[in-house]
Amino acid sequence: MTELAGAVWPDVPEAPLLVVPLGSVEQHGHHLPLATDTAVATAVARAALPGLDGALLGPALPYGASGEHEGFPGTVSIGTEALTGLLVELGRSACRWAPRLLVVNGHGGNLAALRAAVPLLRSERRDVAWFACGVPGGDAHAGRAETSLMLHVEPRGVREAAAVAGETAPLAQILPRLRAEGVRAVSPNGVLGDPAGASAAEGVELVAELAGRLIAAVREWQVDPAGRLG
Template identity: 55%
Template sequence: MNGLEPLAAATWPEVDRSPRRVLLLPLGSTEQHGPHLPLSTDTVIATRLAQWAHARRPEVGLAPVMPYGASGEHAHFPGTLSIGTEALATVLIEFVRHAAGSWRHVLVVNGHGGNADALRRAVEVSRYEGRSLHVHHAASAGPRADPHAGDRETSLMLHLDPDRVRMDRAVPGQTAPIAELMPRISTDGIRAVSPTGVLGEPTGADAEEGRRVFAEMGGRLLATIARLLAPD
């Protein structure tokens, strides 16, 4: 399909003949992920997770990824591109308004925690307007789940896109509890608490751990899709 997601490669009659119950929308960001991970990390994870689920549930639609999000806390690092919470919420609301004419449910597969406020706002407005927007956050918990560009994300990228991981540049980051860091991050950004942009410890990351984490994430997404596809 020349690199296009299934929806982008389809014609309108093909979409019309499809089940049109659930449309997956991967949502990422373009932001710094330390000196060792690409700016596309959140986008890669969200996209690959949605593609993985679509391959197993082909009756769901798969829209092209949205690669920009709310990343203002990373603005002090070159390369970060953010559209902010208000703009992201507006884009999502408009997206759902149009998608609702073709699909019963829109399911956002979110790869960036900073998008959460915009997603909450979009869900509130969409439901008020009688439209069905759901959110699945890709992030997983666990003993190795650190906040940003640490062990979990680095392991995932070693599994998903190893050629773009610069492990020789990985350095330990800020490891204080995120709850302690948030007041400073909220006012001064990530760079005020971590000059490298890393929150966590990426140097022990490995692809096998990434494979395990990705499988767990995929299982949770399939469960969410199954709930939306279940008969009323």
């Protein structure tokens, strides 16, 4: 038994590592579903489970801090403050029976909440960490990397014919305006990058790479709690 959602309480192993995916409900252009970040985080966490001793996969947290995307219908954001509180209470409760809690994050907008909640939980002597599902060198949002991931993870949700490029300037260049005015101000179609060239085969490789990095980081965390995990 590796997944919490379908278990009954006597099934729960002693001293598990509880792994909880964290995503968002936000626009991902015309071609990717609103739940993309949650789907990717869940897929990476599930792919890593065989390499994580005593790991138990919890249900995903589907809502995050996505205020920068609220210019698009369908986006639902609970904000950084609420997400921080949610993560703190999740950690306090889960760590009553799970000695370690790992949050696998699929959305960059959740980072501020994670950076606030995890140190607080650690100060309360709860062994909590987080891992970011970031693709080095990948597009910022709904570009080739995320499209490839979704073509592998949930291909039926991808509308390939509707995939078009958005704003392709480096994120550092557009970030000030994005933070001040939201994604729609810099990219009317919601895409930050170009999905051209995406493929399910590339998605398979990316999930495997992310899962491998996650496994390595958890093993280092076991040796050094201040190691590679957030």
